[in-house]
Structure formats: C-alpha cells, structure tokens
Amino acid sequence: MKELKAFLKSKDVSKSEIFKALKISYDEGLILQYLCQLFFGSIPNISILNLLQGLFKDKEEFSYLDHLKDIRHLMELGLVKTGYSMLQDQNKESLFSLLHMDISLSEYFLQFLENKKPLDLSINVAYENHLEYLKDEFERIKLYTRLSFNPQNLDFKKDIQAYEAHIKKRLAKSKFYNVLAEIFKENKLSKKEQIIFIALLKEEYSLKNEESSSRELNSLLALVSENELEKLKNRALLDENSKLIEKNLIDYDEFSNHFYLSESILQRIVNFKRLDKDKQLRLENALKDQEIFELIEPNTDINDVIMPAKTKELLENILKQQDKKVLERLSLWGIKNSKEVEAKIIFYGPAGTGKTMSALSMAKSMKKVVLSFDCSKILSKWVGESEQNVRKIFDTYKEIAQNCKQSPILLLNEADQFLSTRVESGASADKMHNQMQNIFLEQIEKFSGVIIATTNFLESLDSAFSRRFEYKIEFKKPNFKERFLIWQKALPKNAEFSEDFKLDDLAQYELSGAQIFMVVKNTALKVAVSKDGIFSMQDFRESIEKELSSSFDKSKIVGF
Structure with missing residues (x-):
C-alpha cells in the first residue's frame, strides 16, 4: 500500500517503485498514474480522447495524438483494457480507432498493485480435498500474473519455482481424488496448456464478471510468454485447431472475444463424484448376483495392438465419433444427438487373432470399462431360463452402467452359437433358442452405446443380426x-x-x-x-x- 500511495502522489513518476518494476516509458507511466488517480477517486474509466487531452493539454495542439502508441503498448502489456478486440491484428488496426473508446485499468494491473505478502511455504501437510488444492493452484496463477508484468524478473521466477515445488510436495502426501490431474493426463496437456486451463478455472471460481479481461487472448498468452515473439508462437495454444479447443476443454466466444471452460468440463470439475465405498459395494453386489458378467478395466489402447492398416483405420474412424467437429456434423444432419460413441460391431476371425484385445483397446481409447460375458453361459438346459437370462443381461448392464462414469462397452465373447441362424423345427430346444434370439434382437435394436460381438464364423450369422450390426470387421492371422x-x-x-x-x-x-x-x-x-x-x-x-x-x-x- 505504501508503494501505491507513493505512485499516486509522485511528482516524478519515474522515481516510484511501481514504475521501476513495470519497465515502461515515462509517458506510459504518466498515463497509468493518471488512470490510477481516477480509479481511486471513484472514476473507473474514461475515454481515451479525454484522457490524452487532459494529461497532455499543455503541449502543442493535437500533440496528444502522438501518445496513442503509448496506449496501444499498455494494452499489449495487459496493463489497461478497452473495447478493443484482443484477437485483431494490432499492427493493422488504425490507432485513431482507439480515440473514442473507454479505457480502464486491467484486473491484472489491479492485482499487481495489491501489496504482495511473502509466500507462505510453511504448510507442508497433505491436501484434505481438491478445493484446498485448487486454492494453491489459483495462487500459482497469481504468481504467473505478477510475472507477466515483468517476465525477466528472476525473483518472480524463483517464487514460482518454489511454490510449484511446494504444491508438488503436498500432492505427493495427498490421497484425495485429483480430478484436475486426471483431465490433464487424459488430454496430455503441456505445462503451458495447464496454466491457461487453470487460469480460466480460477475465473469461474472467483465469480467475476464474465467479461473479465483475464479471459482475453492477450491476458492468457501473457501468462505463458516471456516476450512478444513468444506470444505470437503461443497463439497456437488457443487457435481453433489447438488441443484445448479441439478436445472441447475450452470454448471461444467470438462476440465477446473471451475464452471460457466448456460447460461439460466445468461440470466434471465442480460436480465430480468419485466412486465411494457404498457405490463400490453396490457395483460389486451387482456383479456378484449374476454369473455372466465380468467387469474389465482395459490397460492397452488401440495404438498398442498390431493389426492390418485398414483394420486400424476402420477402428479409428469409429473412435472419431468422439471428435467435436464430427459430433457437430452428425448432430446438424440429424444422425445423432448423443455425445457418446454409438456402434454395434462384430469382430470375426480365427481364435487368437486379437478380437478381444482390440475390443478392450477400443474401450481404453474411449476411456470406458468393458462389461464382458461368455455367451455359452446363457444357453441353459432349463427351458425358458435362457430368455430370462437375455433380459437379465441388459437389465444388469443398465444397473452397472449407473455406477460407472461412462457407459461400459458390452462385449459378447464367442457369440458363435448365440448369433447363429435360427432353426425352423418343432423341437422345443430349437423353439427356446429362437425365442431367446428374438428377445436378444429386440434388446440390440434398443441398445444405445457400444456393443461388440466376437465370433469365429461369420458365415453362420443370422441375417437379422447382421442387419443390426453396422460394422463387421475381419481379423485374419498375422502375416x-x-x-x-x-x-x-x-x-x-x-x-x-x-x-x-x-x-x-x-x-x-x-x-x-x-x-x-x-x-x-x-x-x-x-x-x-x-x-x-x-x-x-x-x-x-x-x-x-x-x-x-x-x-x-x-x-x-x-x-x-
């Protein structure tokens, strides 16, 4: 507070500590000082024309126009904000277009003016929950904000390194479910992408005005860039083809020129639910009460499986249903509305050719678990029981799906006789088998999600089943x-x-x-x-x- 008062009252702005820390020109210092005096005198903004005319009135006529370049530079540094679009090419925009815009101090600069307390690194115990952890992450963003005013300040950089090491030590001792770390790992975000993500998350938790300048391109890039050249390079982190945008982690509002966390990812962070003991118990009980299902957590993804290039390309195209642009197109065409991948697939070919492994790997790539059952267990020697078992499969699937973050993939292993051609005869066993298949056909028709059937012999597949499976993919013995x-x-x-x-x-x-x-x-x-x-x-x-x-x-x- 002492430094701020000295800055406000200083007759020679260049002698104040705040001016020295910012490393700006003398005239730029005068503009900032004047804006501060207005702000702390209850005038939060002023037109640039009035500001320049009032501040440089004693100079020759229209000389204030020379200081438009100072305004632009202060904007580039993120110290002031206007109605100017931060996404436009500032070098091509006319300086004169700034004249009739209002200007005010940026939130970044106001944070910078706050008296900075020494970092408290004395707390070295585990985080109790993710909210306590987020507080430290948001404090870390404040440090990056401070550094953005003076990227070459070695003391600021040391503070950040010390605080990041402090967070890492506390995390190593913690046992809470870290939803943030999971999101970063899933999407393989770089450190710079993580900083931008956390900065936007901080805005959500701070409940600030949605038009906060902290959401602007220049402000976000300032957090991860040491100079203007780096800012230009880092623009790729926030363009339409960037990982953050492509993976639907953040959204860009063209009208306001601001970035926001996507609603789905925000809800995941704010309202996440970890599988607690009661829920885990219900899941175990659901599996215990039947003899068909096995819940499998896949540990290999599609890139771990060795298969022909055409087969891999087809599986990757199925996975691309998760792509944001693909989803938008399918929704626009009225093909599908759900964001979940939907596919009914048959893998066929000799035993040991990777059918089951490929199914598990697809699940891993979709971040799903697999609900697998052996089709031979369905065919009961008791008449009528098989039909009940078919219904039980799908009823139990729905029950288990409620205990998972995403609907599991349903895997019908060795479905040869189960999906085989129906027999026209009067034998009771054949009638039971046909009835079971009719019920299964009805359930497949209504099924929403991913179901994969594996079989050694496609030739014996009933044509009614063939029509209901969109993909029939052959697995041959490897060359x-x-x-x-x-x-x-x-x-x-x-x-x-x-x-x-x-x-x-x-x-x-x-x-x-x-x-x-x-x-x-x-x-x-x-x-x-x-x-x-x-x-x-x-x-x-x-x-x-x-x-x-x-x-x-x-x-x-x-x-x-």
Missing part, C-alpha cells in the same frame, strides 16, 4: 511382418538371448498373436529354471512345436 512386430512386443526386454537367436526365424512360424504370447510365456518359464537363464532358439522351437501340436487349429510349421 510375416505383423508376426515380427508381435514377437518384438512379446519378447522380454531385459532377457539374455543366445548367439544363434534370430527374430526373423521365429516370425516364419504361422502363429496367431495369442499363440506367440503363449510361446514366449512357456519358454520364459522353462528358461527361468535353467542354469544359465539364456533364451535359445531351441527353447523357442520346442515351445512352438508343442503349441502347434496341441492347438485345435492345426497350423503347419514353416521350416527355416
């Missing part, structure tokens, strides 16, 4: 190139191999992906108990021959 990549992925990374070991030779064997992983596992168990612990080609050959001889799919062995 040599794909087998080579699978071997690379499956082999232990820290193991020692014999001199005669050749990956090309292993890839010659016509094995499925599942068989390759099984061979590696069996070979590793054998080598682990050996004297030298070295993987040899002979070890692999023996495991491969054993796997092929025991396989129902009698794949031929290709010689070297």
Whole structure:
C-alpha cells in the first residue's frame, strides 16, 4: 500500500517503485498514474480522447495524438483494457480507432498493485480435498500474473519455482481424488496448456464478471510468454485447431472475444463424484448376483495392438465419433444427438487373432470399462431360463452402467452359437433358442452405446443380426511382418538371448498373436529354471512345436 500511495502522489513518476518494476516509458507511466488517480477517486474509466487531452493539454495542439502508441503498448502489456478486440491484428488496426473508446485499468494491473505478502511455504501437510488444492493452484496463477508484468524478473521466477515445488510436495502426501490431474493426463496437456486451463478455472471460481479481461487472448498468452515473439508462437495454444479447443476443454466466444471452460468440463470439475465405498459395494453386489458378467478395466489402447492398416483405420474412424467437429456434423444432419460413441460391431476371425484385445483397446481409447460375458453361459438346459437370462443381461448392464462414469462397452465373447441362424423345427430346444434370439434382437435394436460381438464364423450369422450390426470387421492371422512386430512386443526386454537367436526365424512360424504370447510365456518359464537363464532358439522351437501340436487349429510349421 505504501508503494501505491507513493505512485499516486509522485511528482516524478519515474522515481516510484511501481514504475521501476513495470519497465515502461515515462509517458506510459504518466498515463497509468493518471488512470490510477481516477480509479481511486471513484472514476473507473474514461475515454481515451479525454484522457490524452487532459494529461497532455499543455503541449502543442493535437500533440496528444502522438501518445496513442503509448496506449496501444499498455494494452499489449495487459496493463489497461478497452473495447478493443484482443484477437485483431494490432499492427493493422488504425490507432485513431482507439480515440473514442473507454479505457480502464486491467484486473491484472489491479492485482499487481495489491501489496504482495511473502509466500507462505510453511504448510507442508497433505491436501484434505481438491478445493484446498485448487486454492494453491489459483495462487500459482497469481504468481504467473505478477510475472507477466515483468517476465525477466528472476525473483518472480524463483517464487514460482518454489511454490510449484511446494504444491508438488503436498500432492505427493495427498490421497484425495485429483480430478484436475486426471483431465490433464487424459488430454496430455503441456505445462503451458495447464496454466491457461487453470487460469480460466480460477475465473469461474472467483465469480467475476464474465467479461473479465483475464479471459482475453492477450491476458492468457501473457501468462505463458516471456516476450512478444513468444506470444505470437503461443497463439497456437488457443487457435481453433489447438488441443484445448479441439478436445472441447475450452470454448471461444467470438462476440465477446473471451475464452471460457466448456460447460461439460466445468461440470466434471465442480460436480465430480468419485466412486465411494457404498457405490463400490453396490457395483460389486451387482456383479456378484449374476454369473455372466465380468467387469474389465482395459490397460492397452488401440495404438498398442498390431493389426492390418485398414483394420486400424476402420477402428479409428469409429473412435472419431468422439471428435467435436464430427459430433457437430452428425448432430446438424440429424444422425445423432448423443455425445457418446454409438456402434454395434462384430469382430470375426480365427481364435487368437486379437478380437478381444482390440475390443478392450477400443474401450481404453474411449476411456470406458468393458462389461464382458461368455455367451455359452446363457444357453441353459432349463427351458425358458435362457430368455430370462437375455433380459437379465441388459437389465444388469443398465444397473452397472449407473455406477460407472461412462457407459461400459458390452462385449459378447464367442457369440458363435448365440448369433447363429435360427432353426425352423418343432423341437422345443430349437423353439427356446429362437425365442431367446428374438428377445436378444429386440434388446440390440434398443441398445444405445457400444456393443461388440466376437465370433469365429461369420458365415453362420443370422441375417437379422447382421442387419443390426453396422460394422463387421475381419481379423485374419498375422502375416510375416505383423508376426515380427508381435514377437518384438512379446519378447522380454531385459532377457539374455543366445548367439544363434534370430527374430526373423521365429516370425516364419504361422502363429496367431495369442499363440506367440503363449510361446514366449512357456519358454520364459522353462528358461527361468535353467542354469544359465539364456533364451535359445531351441527353447523357442520346442515351445512352438508343442503349441502347434496341441492347438485345435492345426497350423503347419514353416521350416527355416
């Protein structure tokens, strides 16, 4: 407060500490001082014409026009605000267009004027909850705001480094659910993107006017830029193709030229609900009461699966339903209104070719869990019970979905006989089977979300089911190139191999992906108990021959 009073009363503005900290020109200092005197004298804004005429009235006629460039520079620094659009090219805009605009001190500058207390780093205990943590993050944004006035100030930079280390230490001791960290991790946000995100979140929590200058492009860029050149480079962080905009984390209002957190992401932060003990218990009970479902948390995404390029492209196109532009187009065309991915898919092909793994990986890419069941368990020896089980599948699915953040993917594993062609006969077993399929067809028709059925034989698929599944994707046994990549992925990374070991030779064997992983596992168990612990080609050959001889799919062995 002492420095502020000195700045307000100073007859030579250049001698005040505030002026020295800002590193601006003398005339720019006079403009800021005059605006401060008006502000603290209950006049929050004034037209630029009146300001310049009043401040530089003793000079020659119209000389005040020379000071329009000072106004523009103060705007670029984020120290003052006007009705001027911060997204326009300031170098192309006429200076004279500023004359009849109102000007006022920016919120950034007002924060800067507040007497800064020394950082309190004495509290070194765990955060009790995410709100306590957010307070520290918002304090961190204030430090970046202060730095934006003087980006080269080493003391300011040290304060930020110390405070960020302080937050990191407290987080390491904390056990609360950190929804902010989860959002950053999901979207792979850089440090600069995180700062912009938190700055906008701070505006939401501070309940300030939605027209706050802190939401403007220049203000946000000032937080993550040390100079004007960096500001130009960092504009990419907030353009229409940026990660923050593309992933629907923030929105841009063209009318006000302000940025806001998207409503969906704000609701996720403000109203998040972590799966508590009661909810977890209900989920476990829902699974315990039936014998069909298995809840799976996927740990690989679509990029972890080795598959033909065309197959991967098709799966990626399905995943692109999550893309903001795709959703907007589909909604505009009246195709869909839900933001959830909707797809009914059949994966077909020989066993071990990656059908289930691909289903799990799609779920991971969509940030969903998988609700899987073995179709063979549905067919009961008791007449009528199978129809009940079909209804139970979808009723239980809905119950479990209520305990998940997003609707799970429904996985029908080994659906061969379940989706097979209906039989026209008078036998009671056939009638039951047909009735069960009719009920299932009805449920599939009404199903909203993602359902994936895996089968070894597409030829036996009932045509009624075929019509209800939009995607039928074939999984073939891997070719040599794909087998080579699978071997690379499956082999232990820290193991020692014999001199005669050749990956090309292993890839010659016509094995499925599942068989390759099984061979590696069996070979590793054998080598682990050996004297030298070295993987040899002979070890692999023996495991491969054993796997092929025991396989129902009698794949031929290709010689070297």
